[in-house]
Amino acid sequence: MNSEKKCIKVVSADGKQYYKSADPQYYNNYFKNNKKLIECDICGKTVTCQLYSHKRSKACIFAKQNLEIAELKKELIIFKNPL
Numbered sequence: 001m002n003s004e005k006k007c008i009k010v011v012s013a014d015g016k017q018y019y020k021s022a023d024p025q026y027y028n029n030y031f032k033n034n035k036k037l038i039e040c041d042i043c044g045k046t047v048t049c050q051l052y053s054h055k056r057s058k059a060c061i062f063a064k065q066n067l068e069i070a071e072l073k074k075e076l077i078i079f080k081n082p083l
């Protein structure tokens with residue numbers, strides 16, 4: 001049996017009680033262990049985290065615009081050369 005406590009009881013200033021991990025590096029290790037690679041569905045780039053902010057970045061916006069332009073060009077070719 002491990003005699004060390006995993007959690008510490010903390011009382012906040014307004015009287016509420018909660019439990020906190022005894023390991024100060026707990027949250028850093030948690031994010032390290034649970035890091036997942038996510039693939040952006042617009043440009044296909046793999047992102048470690050923060051997909052939302054990646055989608056607002058210039059690189060992703062340009063990729064999205066290029067895709068839209070390519071689709072418009074396809075439509076234009078069909079419009080110019082009807083069957």
Ligand SMILES: [Zn+2]
Binds near residue numbers: 040043045054060063
């Ligand atoms: Zn992207």
